[in-house]
Amino acid sequence: VDIASGADHLVILEKNGKVYTIGCGEQGQLGRASLRTLTGESRRGTKTLLTPGMIIKKAKSFIANAIWASTYCTFLREEKTGDVYGFGLNNYHQITTKKSKNEFEHFPLLTKLKNVKDIAGGSHHTVIMTNDKKIYSIGRKDYGRLGLGSLKDDVTELTEIVELRDKGIVSISCGAENS
Numbered sequence: 001v002d003i004a005s006g007a008d009h010l011v012i013l014e015k016n017g018k019v020y021t022i023g024c025g026e027q028g029q030l031g032r033a034s035l036r037t038l039t040g041e042s043r044r045g046t047k048t049l050l051t052p053g054m055i056i057k058k059a060k061s062f063i064a065n066a067i068w069a070s071t072y073c074t075f076l077r078e079e080k081t082g083d084v085y086g087f088g089l090n091n092y093h094q095i096t097t098k099k100s101k102n103e104f105e106h107f108p109l110l111t112k113l114k115n116v117k118d119i120a121g122g123s124h125h126t127v128i129m130t131n132d133k134k135i136y137s138i139g140r141k142d143y144g145r146l147g148l149g150s151l152k153d154d155v156t157e158l159t160e161i162v163e164l165r166d167k168g169i170v171s172i173s174c175g176a177e178n179s
Contacts, residue, residue: 004069006088007123007176011074012052017063019076020052027072028106029088031055035106055108070094070121071176076108077116084113092124092139093156112158120174127179128158129172135164143177 002013009023009030021030032053055076056062065079073088073095085108086095093099096111113119118129125139125146136158141151147161172179 002067004067004074006069006074007071009069009074011067011069011076013064013067013076017065017079019055019064019067021055021074022050022052025049025106027089028102028104029069029072029074031074031087031106031108033106066116068119068121070119070126070174071123072104073121073126075111075113075119082114082116084111084116084119085109086111086113089124092154094121094124094126094139096126096128096138096158118172120172120179122174122178123176125174125179127172127174129169133169135161135169135172137161137179145174145177145179147179 001015004011006029009021012020021032025033032055033048063079064076066077068075073086075084075086077084087105087108088095089104090099091103095105096113097109115130116128117131120127122145128136137146138155138158141154146155148159
């Protein structure tokens with residue numbers, strides 16, 4: 001029922017709520033493979049990456065009702081709870097969670113995102129639209145990609161783009177370094 005595309009990966013949502021990924025996974029954006037597998041160094045080589053594989057959460061009854069892909073990240077929303085999970089490159093907090101010791105997360109992590117209508121992202125930033133039409137951004141500050149004006153530091157917490165409040169925004173989109 002839906003396909004989302006990142007820079008070099010695809011996310012596929014089936015009618016039954018199962019989510020599959022395929023493609024390059026070096027930044028963890030496939031959400032289903034170990035670091036060794038992601039680099040193609042496993043015994044199976046790249047076969048695991050180039051064959052659609054299902055994202056499995058702890059509960060096998062996990063049913064998604066939405067998917068999004070940014071350049072190197074993937075997001076999915078659980079149907080019953082509305083919880084949003086993210087995985088992939090997180091060197092600038094793009095998946096809206098704290099950075100771990102690695103610069104990416106290769107398995108789904110629960111985010112703090114709530115009431116999400118749409119997610120878009122570039123290489124190092126993410127933009128969120130909520131159901132009440134508020135727009136938020138997080139990530140690398142360079143080139144004004146966050147829509148927050150001149151910033152001294154990168155943004156590590158989801159921040160509302162106040163200038164867009166009450167502007168009637170209905171859709172969001174990002175390129176690699178712009179929104």
